[in-house]
Amino acid sequence: MKFYHAFLGVTDDKRSLEFYLNAFEGAKVVNEFEIDGNHMHIVDLNNGIVLEMLQLPKETVQEHVLDVKGPMPYLDYAGIFQHLAISCDSKEEIAEQYEKLVAAGCGIIRPLNFGFLIRGLNGHPDFYGNGAHVTGPDGEIIELCWDVEA
Secondary structure (H helix, E strand, O other): OOOOEEEEEEOOHHHHHHHHHHHOOOOEEEEEEEEOOEEEEEEEOOOOOEEEEEEOOHHHHHHHHOOOOOOOHHHOOOOOOOEEEEEOOOHHHHHHHHHHHHHOOOEEEEEEEEEEEEOOOOOOOOEEEEEEEEEOOOOOEEEEEOOOOO
């Protein structure tokens, strides 16, 4: 089994498309079409991740894609996934990708940091994290991570 793709509802497809194509070297649109007059772009981020971006207001995504009515407090941000985690192969690669994301206009939630302690939850052990969290054009969170032991 392997990861296939992530879906992201966006409010401005042109802005989001430009962001992801510029922020990830080698990223390209592999398909695009319309669904009920809304633009859909399938983007290969050139790192094993395929991103489906559909321009829809958040309420429409909730009701028609997720088939959920009423408040969704865990979706109280633009976009419909909480975060997209991207694993880098080295300290150098994660630093390079972080700089690209910041240069592309990402907001910084947690700056690049190597060796911060993450307290384990629900019986999981504590571990040291390596990475950063930034925001994309619609507020979606992009996590960069690096597993020292991998």
